[in-house]
Amino acid sequence: xxxxxxxxxxxxxxxxxxxxxxxxxxxxxxxxxxxxxxxxxxxxxxxxxxxxxxxxxxxxxxxxxxxxxxxxxxxxxxxxxxxxxxxxxxxxxxxxxxxxxxxxxxxxxxxxxx
Amino acid sequence: xxxxxxxxxxxxxxxxxxxxxxxxxxxxxxxxxxxxxxxxxxxxxxxxxxxxxxxxxxxxxxxxxxxxxxxxxxxxxxxxxxxxxxxxxxxxxxxxxxxxxxxxxxxxxxxxxxxxx
Numbered sequence: 001x002x003x004x005x006x007x008x009x010x011x012x013x014x015x016x017x018x019x020x021x022x023x024x025x026x027x028x029x030x031x032x033x034x035x036x037x038x039x040x041x042x043x044x045x046x047x048x049x050x051x052x053x054x055x056x057x058x059x060x061x062x063x064x065x066x067x068x069x070x071x072x073x074x075x076x077x078x079x080x081x082x083x084x085x086x087x088x089x090x091x092x093x094x095x096x097x098x099x100x101x102x103x104x105x106x107x108x109x110x111x112x113x114x
Numbered sequence: 115x116x117x118x119x120x121x122x123x124x125x126x127x128x129x130x131x132x133x134x135x136x137x138x139x140x141x142x143x144x145x146x147x148x149x150x151x152x153x154x155x156x157x158x159x160x161x162x163x164x165x166x167x168x169x170x171x172x173x174x175x176x177x178x179x180x181x182x183x184x185x186x187x188x189x190x191x192x193x194x195x196x197x198x199x200x201x202x203x204x205x206x207x208x209x210x211x212x213x214x215x216x217x218x219x220x221x222x223x224x225x226x227x228x229x230x231x
Contacts, residue, residue: 033218033219035221040123040223041223042118042120042205042221042222042223042224043205043207043219043221044221045218045219045220048218058218059220088157090159092159102149102161102164103149103161103219104161105151105158105159105160106158107156107157107158108157108158110157
């Protein structure tokens with residue numbers, strides 16, 4: 001079974017702190033994604049990556065950056081956390097041969113910025 | 115403009131009955147894919163069903179079927195014989211093959227389904 005894990009289920013940070021959200025997948029997937037989920041807005045894509053050291057902006061990249069130094073790991077970075085970044089963050093990966101379209105999600109990290 | 119529209123924020127269904135969750139989409143790409151995901155209260159996103167734009171038949175997976183009407187740009191999810199465990203948030207999503215975006219997904223705002231015993 002594909003496994004996508006995220007470093008924390010719940011996180012509380014202060015305004016202005018630098019925050020790292022880690023995501024690891026164990027299926028050698030090429031593609032990895034970071035979304036945020038807010039009530040009434042669904043999931044919105046922040047950044048995605050199709051290869052190591054490669055990244056592309058999604059729909060709402062402002063205030064975020066990412067890092068992909070290894071194929072299995074995709075990190076989301078909030079350089080200076082703000083209260084409007086309080087949200088649920090979901091990581092996903094895809095790329096299983098024959099089912100490249102299917103995205104597998106991690107359990108999510110609920111981030112609160114105070 | 116919304117690419118994926120789910121007009122039902124919440125729905126109720128009686129256990130053992132069928133329910134249809136609506137999804138309409140907007141794209142000019144001739145090659146696209148439509149997905150449904152389930153998100154229980156625990157938070158994980160569970161892939162349910164996929165329909166490709168060139169697929170001739172409607173997709174089915176167990177109790178889930180996708181009512182794909184290409185001309186109307188709708189991709190409704192039908193759940194037959196509802197179970198209490200079907201209570202969850204359901205998201206419709208679309209993949210478009212545009213330039214380098216590969217399999218980037220765009221999600222709707224979701225429909226919360228509650229199954230009554």
